[in-house]
Amino acid sequence: xxxxxxxxxxxxxxxxxxxxxxxxxxxxxxxxxxxxxxxxxxxxxxxxxxxxxxxxxxxxxxxxxxxxxxxxxxxxxxxxxxxxxxxxxxxxxxxxxxxxxxxxxxxxxxxxxxxxxxxxxxxxxxxxxxxxxxxxxxxxxxxxxxxxxxxxxxxxxxxxxxxxxxxxxxxxxxxxxxxxxxxxxxxxxxxxxxxxxxxxxxxxxxxxxxxxxxxxxxxxx
Amino acid sequence: xxxxxxxxxxxxxxxxxxxxxxxxxxxxxxxxxxxxxxxxxxxxxxxxxxxxxxxxxxxxxxxxxxxxxxxxxxxxxxxxxxxxxxxxxxxxxxxxxxxxxxxxxxxxxxxxxxxxxxxxxxxxxxxxxxxxxx
Numbered sequence: 001x002x003x004x005x006x007x008x009x010x011x012x013x014x015x016x017x018x019x020x021x022x023x024x025x026x027x028x029x030x031x032x033x034x035x036x037x038x039x040x041x042x043x044x045x046x047x048x049x050x051x052x053x054x055x056x057x058x059x060x061x062x063x064x065x066x067x068x069x070x071x072x073x074x075x076x077x078x079x080x081x082x083x084x085x086x087x088x089x090x091x092x093x094x095x096x097x098x099x100x101x102x103x104x105x106x107x108x109x110x111x112x113x114x115x116x117x118x119x120x121x122x123x124x125x126x127x128x129x130x131x132x133x134x135x136x137x138x139x140x141x142x143x144x145x146x147x148x149x150x151x152x153x154x155x156x157x158x159x160x161x162x163x164x165x166x167x168x169x170x171x172x173x174x175x176x177x178x179x180x181x182x183x184x185x186x187x188x189x190x191x192x193x194x195x196x197x198x199x200x201x202x203x204x205x206x207x208x209x210x211x212x213x214x215x216x217x218x219x220x221x
Numbered sequence: 222x223x224x225x226x227x228x229x230x231x232x233x234x235x236x237x238x239x240x241x242x243x244x245x246x247x248x249x250x251x252x253x254x255x256x257x258x259x260x261x262x263x264x265x266x267x268x269x270x271x272x273x274x275x276x277x278x279x280x281x282x283x284x285x286x287x288x289x290x291x292x293x294x295x296x297x298x299x300x301x302x303x304x305x306x307x308x309x310x311x312x313x314x315x316x317x318x319x320x321x322x323x324x325x326x327x328x329x330x331x332x333x334x335x336x337x338x339x340x341x342x343x344x345x346x347x348x349x350x351x352x353x354x355x
Contacts, residue, residue: 053297055322077273077297081323084300089326103275111304 001025004066004092006052006082007073008035011098015072017043027061053081055089063090072098080104083113135217139201146206152216156196160216166190169215171208176200225249225286225311227272227302228293232317234258236290241265247281273301275309284310291316296323303332 001024005012008030019026020043028047030036039047050057052071063069069086071079076099083095097113099105102121109116140149154161160168165176165188179186180199186192194200204212213219224240226233229250237248238260246265249272250256256267270277272293283289289306291299296318303316315333318324324334 053323054320055326075297077295077301080301081297084330085323085326088330101274107275107305107308110308 001067002027002062002065003068003070004029004058004061004063004086006030006069006071006079007098008032008039008047009072009074011072013039013043015070016046020044020046029057029061053078053085055085058085058090063092066090066092068092068094068096070096070098072096074100076100076104080108080111080113083108084111087112087114135219136213141206148204148206148209150202150204150209150212152200152202152213154194154196154198154200154216157218158196158216159218160194160200161196161198163194164190165192165194168194171204171211171215174202174204174208174212176202223247223282223286223288225278225281225283225289225306227278227289227291227299229255229258229267230292230294231258233290233292236292237265238263247286249277249281273298273305275305278302278306278309286311287313289314296320300327300332307332 003019003024003026005016005026005028008028012028012030016026016028016039026046028039029050029052030039030047031049031051033049036047036049048061050060052058063086069083069092071082073079079097079099083097086092087095094114096115096117097108099108099116099118100120102118102124105116105118105121135153137151138148139151176188178201179188180201181195200216202212224244225247226237227249229237229248233248237246240246241260241263247268248256248259248265249268249270251271253269268277268281272278283306286306289303289311291302291314293299299316299318303314307314313333315335318327318334318336319338321336321339324336328334
């Protein structure tokens with residue numbers, strides 16, 4: 001397998017090292033001379049200096065015979081364009097791009113990149129798995145007036161579970177206009193029965209937030 | 222028509238100032254002081270933020286833009302922003318690309334590009350070969 005890695009930062013360096021250890025043929029393209037020198041010194045003559053989105057550099061790297069191109073710089077825009085040029089100009093069978101902004105995973109897929117890897121997303125999901133559920137989540141803060149939009153997830157032992165919405169003792173300046181039940185939004189009326197599993201979307205103020213939390217979830221902040 | 226310009230440098234601000242007379246213009250730039258290049262009477266909107274961020278592009282109205290112009294100093298940012306704006310719904314997108322070969326590759330992939338390198342070289346060549354010319 002011939003693998004071209006673009007970007008010799010920490011990810012590029014360790015990726016190259018691991019691939020070489022597996023016996024793969026690897027070439028690294030890196031803009032900065034110092035990083036190229038480090039690869040050459042520590043891993044052997046396996047790096048060239050240049051802009052990985054420039055066609056001349058990619059020709060020099062023999063991209064037409066590459067099996068995989070991995071664009072792993074710290075810049076999403078560079079990784080996207082490198083992978084698109086590899087695919088569009090050189091017909092590389094598999095392009096992999098690192099994304100830093102998790103929102104870009106979807107965009108890269110739309111724009112034809114075969115695989116994306118987001119360290120941010122990976123770390124986020126690991127953390128979310130450790131925390132079983134988030135009973136209280138800040139959705140949005142409006143600076144003016146200190147207004148908060150929060151989400152409260154009901155479980156069986158919450159004081160509000162099993163009550164009608166009108167029976168819940170809400171603090172001042174607070175309302176629960178909406179809830180999400182099994183993935184669908186539902187406008188809350190005074191006679192709406194609140195059930196375990198419901199996610200309530202509440203509008204409150206920073207001053208009342210803790211009281212709301214106590215009255216609905218039964219837990220302090 | 223609604224025009225969204227990414228990059229308020231020399232070119233972006235100039236286009237914004239000219240277009241402002243007849244169109245609704247929104248300018249995006251990462252550096253707040255870049256907006257000082259806009260005319261004091263500029264009547265359009267400015268959005269401070271990273272122009273390759275889909276949320277920033279959305280808040281600048283890229284989805285409804287009749288024309289989206291990507292003129293930052295970075296070819297790759299321009300190409301990415303142009304493609305994202307296109308997917309959001311911008312009617313027409315144009316990216317400034319310094320690297321003529323990169324411009325050619327992406328022209329083939331449906332992005333309209335303007336390369337100041339090609340245009341500048343042609344203009345200079347014309348002046349050299351025909352210094353008296355029109």
